[in-house]
Amino acid sequence: MYKSLLSIIVIVVAVTACQTKASEINDNSKEVSAFPLVELTQKDTVLQSNYVAAINARQNVEIRAKVSGYLEKIFVDEGKEVKQGELLFQLNAKEFQIGLEKARAAVASARADAKAVELEKARVKLLVDKKIISASEYELADAKLKAAEARVREAQSVEEEVLTKLSYTQIRAPFSGIIDRIPLKLGSLVGEGALLTTVSDISGMHVYFNISENEYLQLVQSKAFKKDSSAFNGDVNLILADGSVYPHTGKIKASEGEFDQGTGAIAFRASFPNPEKILKHGATGKVQITKHVSDVLLVPQKSVFEIQDKNYVFVVDKNQVAHMKNFVPAARLGDCYVVQSGLNTSDRIVFEGAQNIRDGERIAIAH
Numbered sequence: 204m205y206k207s208l209l210s211i212i213v214i215v216v217a218v219t220a221c222q223t224k225a226s227e228i229n230d231n232s233k234e235v236s237a238f239p240l241v242e243l244t245q246k247d248t249v250l251q252s253n254y255v256a257a258i259n260a261r262q263n264v265e266i267r268a269k270v271s272g273y274l275e276k277i278f279v280d281e282g283k284e285v286k287q288g289e290l291l292f293q294l295n296a297k298e299f300q301i302g303l304e305k306a307r308a309a310v311a312s313a314r315a316d317a318k319a320v321e322l323e324k325a326r327v328k329l330l331v332d333k334k335i336i337s338a339s340e341y342e343l344a345d346a347k348l349k350a351a352e353a354r355v356r357e358a359q360s361v362e363e364e365v366l367t368k369l370s371y372t373q374i375r376a377p378f379s380g381i382i383d384r385i386p387l388k389l390g391s392l393v394g395e396g397a398l399l400t401t402v403s404d405i406s407g408m409h410v411y412f413n414i415s416e417n418e419y420l421q422l423v424q425s426k427a428f429k430k431d432s433s434a435f436n437g438d439v440n441l442i443l444a445d446g447s448v449y450p451h452t453g454k455i456k457a458s459e460g461e462f463d464q465g466t467g468a469i470a471f472r473a474s475f476p477n478p479e480k481i482l483k484h485g486a487t488g489k490v491q492i493t494k495h496v497s498d499v500l501l502v503p504q505k506s507v508f509e510i511q512d513k514n515y516v517f518v519v520d521k522n523q524v525a526h527m528k529n530f531v532p533a534a535r536l537g538d539c540y541v542v543q544s545g546l547n548t549s550d551r552i553v554f555e556g557a558q559n560i561r562d563g564e565r566i567a568i569a570h
Contacts, residue, residue: 237567239554240519241506243546245498250534250541253442253489254412256473260403260484262378266291267396269371272298274391281385285376285402292399294372303369306362313358317351324348380404381480403484408475410441410453412490413468421533422494439473442489449488451476500542502530505555507540514540517553517560519568525553527562 272294279291324344331341383401387393414422438452453475462469473490475482506516514532517525530545546552553560560566 235565235567236556236559237569238525238556238560239569240551241503241554243500243502243542243548243550243552245548246501247495247497248499248501248536248541250494250496250536252418252492252494252534254414254492256410256412256441256488256490258441258482258484258486258488259409259411260380260405261407261409262380262404263401263484264377264403265401266374266377266399268294268374268393268399269395270294270299270368271395272296272372272393274387274389274393277385277389279382279385279400281382281400283382285380285382287376287378289376290373291376291382292374294374294393296369296372299365299369299372302365303362306358306365310355310358310362313351313355317348317355320344320348320351374399376402378402378404379406405477405480405482405484408477408482410473410475410488410490411470412473413463413466413470415468416462419469422492437493440491440493441473441475442491444487448491449475449481451478453490496541499533500546500548501536501539502532502542502546502552503554504535504538504540506552506557508557515557516546517557517562518546519551519553519566522565523568524563524565525560 274292275295276293277291278293279285279289285291324341324347327336327341327344330336331338380402383403385400387397387399393399439455440452441449443449453473455471455473457472459470471490502516507514509515513529515527515529518528519525528545531543532540533543534541553566
């Protein structure tokens with residue numbers, strides 16, 4: 204029995220040894236997939252950042268009636284260009300013309316009264332000089348004259364007020380620009396303060412956009428802005444709503460003095476010329492800022508994959524084992540990402556085919 208047990212143990216050991224040898228042979232014969240690699244190096248490049256923008260006219264003013272009246276004449280049409288001082292609307296002025304005649308008559312009457320009092324004062328002075336009447340009579344005459352002159356000035360002020368209101372019946376363009384929609388028609392009763400139209404000066408445009416605090420600090424540190432942090436060192440481009448590039452470049456002229464507590468952004472204003480009148484008030488677009496950066500790492504877009512909104516690549520070590528590694532991009536540039544953190548110079552990453560690799564898998568290098 205002892206010999207039989209020994210024989211069984213020998214057989215088991217032999218079988219185990221054979222299985223181990225076969226496993227080693229199978230592992231060594233397993234195929235290793237080959238993938239192209241790219242080595243990260245620092246480069247100088249140009250970054251372009253786009254910011255949603257609101258396009259406004261240099262001046263955009265509502266034209267409102269200053270007095271009430273019927274709309275008697277309209278001298279312009281919607282969308283037409285007008286010059287500064289050009290007559291736009293005429294309100295019925297008959298009521299104010301009648302008021303002006305009354306005011307002028309009141310001025311004439313007051314002046315006549317004042318003239319009579321002035322003559323009376325001169326007569327009293329002669330009598331006082333001859334000591335026919337007392338000096339107090341002269342003081343009384345002088346007071347009457349001053350009161351009469353005050354009534355003249357009061358009548359004149361009423362006349363000026365009526366003249367001013369009469370002038371308001373003619374509505375003129377405050378500056379050269381384009382007429383917007385005219386909501387009222389001829390014969391409409393216009394109330395004081397009613398909107399007649401809007402005039403927009405679109406010879407130059409103000410384009411407003413917001414920059415986040417993080418991007419703002421990056422631009423300042425890169426010396427993209429001048430010392431006052433409001434003027435950009437260079438031109439900016441405008442991308443229109445259809446994706447085309449506006450043919451004229453602009454300048455960043457001003458910025459707000461503080462960050463918006465709700466959005467964490469700060470607003471900037473860029474000015475663009477508009478000689479062809481392409482841009483209109485209320486349009487939208489994107490301001491494109493171009494900046495030159497030095498010694499940045501660029502990762503090909505093909506190398507990057509996302510997991511739960513985080514960016515990853517496969518970094519290959521010296522033993523050709525691929526390790527999944529997270530990195531933070533600073534910006535996207537064409538078909539590359541600019542690395543903010545997470546990757547280093549000389550890291551070798553899988554160029555493409557990352558979806559076919561498992562973390563910790565040994566790979567071959569494709570040439």
